[in-house]
Amino acid sequence: MQTPIAVGDHLFACADIGLLTCFDARTGEIRYSERLAKSNEGYTASPVSDGRHLFFASELGNVFVVPAASAFSVVATNALQETVLATPAISDGTLFFRTRGKLVAIGASR
Numbered sequence: 001m002q003t004p005i006a007v008g009d010h011l012f013a014c015a016d017i018g019l020l021t022c023f024d025a026r027t028g029e030i031r032y033s034e035r036l037a038k039s040n041e042g043y044t045a046s047p048v049s050d051g052r053h054l055f056f057a058s059e060l061g062n063v064f065v066v067p068a069a070s071a072f073s074v075v076a077t078n079a080l081q082e083t084v085l086a087t088p089a090i091s092d093g094t095l096f097f098r099t100r101g102k103l104v105a106i107g108a109s110r
Contacts, residue, residue: 003046003087005054007068012054018043020056022070031070037062037077046087048095057084057097080104 004013010031011023018041022031036043041058048055049068053075056064061080067073082099089096094107 002043005047005049007049007051007054010068010070012047012068014043014047014056016043018056018058020066020072022072024070032072034072036064036066036074044085048088048090050090050093055088055095057088059083059085061099063088063097078106 001016002014004011006025009025011025012020014020018036019033020036021033023029024031036056037058041060041062043056043058045057052068054066054068061082061084063078063080064074065076067075080097080099082101084097084099086098094105097104
């Protein structure tokens with residue numbers, strides 16, 4: 001089961017079937033409840049955030065990037081092409097994903 005994540009005035013919770021719900025952190029009011037993907041992908045890893053975006057890794061290895069805002073959209077999808085069950089980590093602007101066989105680092109070129 002994923003851990004919900006708070007970013008700014010929003011609380012985000014994602015069900016294991018990829019149903020993402022955004023709540024107003026102060027009132028508990030639901031802002032939206034939407035599926036991350038059209039396919040039936042499972043989600044075990046908890047999301048992480050850089051303060052502007054949320055990153056959700058599906059068990060199939062697809063990473064969905066969603067703005068940390070009260071309106072839903074998927075701004076990017078990236079395929080790691082291996083199973084992902086572990087929660088990603090962020091350090092110094094780099095995202096780290098542990099797949100079944102690799103440690104994948106994604107960051108801006110320096």
